[in-house]
Amino acid sequence: MMHLFWLMAKRDIKISWHGGSTSSMVVAFFIIVVTLFPLGVGPEQNMLARISIGVIWVAALLSCLLSLDRIFQADYEDGTLDQYALGPLSLEMVVIAKALAHWVTTSLPLILISPLLGILMNMDDRAFLPLIYAMLAGSPALSLIGTIGASLTVSLKRGGVLLSLLILPLYVPVLIFGVMSVEASVMGTGGNAPLLILGAITLFSLAITPWAAAAAVRLALD
């Protein structure tokens, strides 16, 4: 069973590299959004340093949102999802494989590029490592919660906007504790507690996503 899981995850990752790679577009969007802030609020260095962590997190959430509708849409339209539903792997596992592929193709590139944007925003030196840790702990939750949203809107023709409305409020806890964790590390007040809460959010979404998203996909296939 496990090799089917990897087979599907690998296939999704490969598809996102074909024809106008999703990853590069998401990363480009991420960079552009962050670059807009210095242009909008002015090049004053202290101001940029103060808002840098929040801006990077918000931009990461928005970029993550951008590729969510790809998780199920193409598979639903070409009938692949029907075959998955009939296959030997339970839909719950299919959903996790898809969320994993989304994390690898979207969240991981965002994490890798975020230090560069930190420099651009004049972020405090002490914030770089904590930012990466916080994103590593929190980003799986973004992909997992996003998968639920994608499964709920899969049968709608233009579900993109609705998807954003559904999912963004659910991203708020990740944003709050993500920013809190990095800022606490910088100020030396201990960023571990918020980091652990981020981990808890990820684990919680890992526990509910398979059931919720699989149920939604079943409804969509009916």
Place this chain on the structure above:
Amino acid sequence: MSTIKEFSATNLCVDRGDRPVFKGLSFELPAGRLLKLIGPNGSGKSTLLKTLAGLIEAKDGDILVDGTSLIAEDHIAECITYLGHKNALKREFTVYENIEFWANFWGRSDKIDQSIQDMGIGYLRDTPVRFLSSGQTRRTALARTLCHNATIWLFDEPTVGLDDQGLDLLAKTMQRHLEKGGMIICATHVPLGVPDHFTKTLNLADFSIPMSELEEQWL
């Protein structure tokens, strides 16, 4: 391929949304026979195939393989392969990559070459699916459907887009499967080219809901 003696359905009723599509539908399909589903557009051929495959839940009735209910067994579909209107092929990948994925998915990577040959698409092996014509795409979809352990094949208008040679190859492949004791249920509007003594016909119009009854619902 496991041996199954009989595939049958009893008193099937299926709704789509709130609208009943057919009711009281029963059939028995012995090994080595093809059940041809005919009926006007909207009579529920595709719905019946999806229900048999396990994609749609029947409101009432049962689907039996050798007397064992599929619905009660949570619809374990190892003995069924299904080809719907949608081809389940990725435009980005080549013909071979597409078929290979599904063959691995169903654990029958040994059948890849055979099925490619059966559908006569060997010369397209390394062509990405986005460059194929609709007939070539349909052949590729048929080939990936065949990379499966199933005894029961469910085909929803498999002939769409196929040329004469394609129809002929499909007929021969189906006949070989029937001769080995397999079963096929196929919705179609055109002759399939399989000899008559293999074929049973089911007209979905016989089980549709009469217009008067539908109108009553609206009143």
